[in-house]
Amino acid sequence: MAVKLGGTFLTCAMGPLNHxxxxxQGSRVPEGIRELAPEGLLGGFQRGVAQAAKLAGVRVEDVERLLPMDEVREAMERLKASQVEALLAWELHAGRIGGLLEGVAEVTNHGRAPDAGQFLERLANKVRRDRPFSEPLQVLADDVAHWQATIARCRKLLDESGGGALARAYRRRRLRRVATIAVSGLVMIAALAVIVRVQAARARIEALLARPEVCAIRGVSEADLGRAASEQQRRVAARLEACAAEEAREAREREARLLAEERAREEQRRREERDVKCASLAVRFKAGAFSEGDGALAGVSDDLLRRIAQRRLTAADVGPSGPVIPCDGARGGDALRAAFADALVASVWTWVPSADPGPKLGEVLAPRRAELPPRARTMIAVRTVNESKRAIVSGDPAALERASRLCALSAALHIAGGPACAALAKLATKQAP
Structure with a gap:
């Protein structure tokens, strides 16, 4: 590569000199001197450097670093002055001398390139007696020879050491180019990786949004949310808001359920406590050992509990609501219920003639209906018929309700209520909304 570089450089750099x-040589001396202007010579030099750089695949600066550029600039400065002076001397003196160019071309008879420096030196020798004419030509010849020597030195540098240095420069440049390509590739790979990560994040978010569970969106990561599209971010925000509302609703339901369970446990605890107390009361009541305050435990007054024990119930104890049964529904309540029924049968004449029976009286007394005296049953039947007729005739709501309760008691005790109770039932059906 070195020989080719030197030859390429020399061809371009020597072009203006050869021209x-x-x-x-062709007797166009003024034109030849003009071709020796520094601008043209430097242009040829620069073309040679550029061609060598192109051939080596490096920058012009890399080639110039191998060459004595200070000497090149110095040579150009010398030629700048000597070329102008030689051209001026020629224009002033050449017209007075005849046959001046004879023998100038004789030096090129052997196929060598025309040597402008030698030609100028021969011209200077021909007119050496005319010093104002010969000296500028000789100075220009010397400067051209110096320029030719500088070019030869540059070629030698390129031939001897330029190959290795330029090869290293070429390798460095190639490495930089490869590094640039590698960096560009890495940037592209990084960009593609970012795109892939963004697409993957958006796909994961879309999958979470597509799930039917509202709170599935809680699984989205902050990193994925940062890569989401604006439309996805709006949907995620809406889904998170819906999830918060759903969680709040579930929390309320859970709290209500826990409260209901707590209430149920408390109710169960109270029932169990009441069962224990009522069972104990039933035992003590049967033994006649109950005391003050046991009525509150049984859900009745102490006076009622005492009347049950004494079997002396009053008309108020059987209605119009109730009657109230001690420990009703609790363990031990059956024994107290039976005691209440015993008291009803024993004190039948205190309530049958005038009592307004409560809705539960027939239920309590039905198992003991056979123990009622026939006269008491007859009295209940008569009262039922009479009360029903009067209620139907008067149409008074209170009387109608009282008559209906008497009819219900008669039915529970298997006592015939007669047509009046049937008519009362039809009337109640018509009045029902």
Whole structure:
């Protein structure tokens, strides 16, 4: 590569010199001197450097670092002055001398490239007696020779050491190019990785949004949410809000359920406590050993409990609501219920003639209906018929309700209520909404 670089450089750099030599050889001396202007010579030099750099695959600066550029600039400064002076001297003196160019071209008889420096030196020798004419030509010839030597040195540098240095520069440049390509590739890979991560994050978010569970969106990560599209972020926000509302509702339901369970446990505890107390009361009541305060435990007054024990119930004890049974529904309540029924049978004449029976009286007394005296049953039947007729005739709501309760008691005790109770039942059906 070194030989090719030097030759390529020399061809371009020597181009203006060869052209100038050709002009002088062809008796066009002024044109040849003009071709030796520093601008043209430097242009050829720069073209040679550029071609060498292109051939080596490096920058022009890499080639120039191998060359004595200070000497090049110095040579250009010398030529800048000597070329102008030589051209001026030629224009002033050449017209007075005849046959000046004879023998100038004789130096090129062997196929060598025209040497402008030698031609100028021969011209200077021909007119050496005319110093104002010869000296500028000789100075220009010397400067051209110096420029040719500089070019030769540059070629030698390229031939001898330029190959390795330029090869290293080329390798460095290639490495930089490869590094640039690698960095660009890494940037592209990173960009693709970002795109892939964004798409994957959005796909995961879309999958969570598609799930029927409202709170499934809680599974979205902050990183994925940061990569979500704005429309997805709005949907996620709406789903999170719905999830919060759902969780609040579930929390309320859970709290209500826990409260209901607590109430149920408390109610169960109270029932069990009441069962224990009522069972104990039933035992003590049967033994006649109950005391003050036991009525409250049984859910009745102490006076009623005492009347039950004494079997002296009053008309108020059987209605119009109730009657109230001690420890009704609790363990031990059956024994107290039986005691209440015993008291009803024993004190039948205190309530049958005038009592307004409660709705539960027939239920309590039905198992003991056979023990009722026939006269008491007859009295209940008569009262039922009479009360029903009067209620139907009067239409008074209170009387109708009283008559209905008497009819219900008669039915529970298997006592015939007669047509009046049937008519009362029909009337109640018509009045029902």
């Amino acid at each position: 100038a030599g050709t002009c002088i």
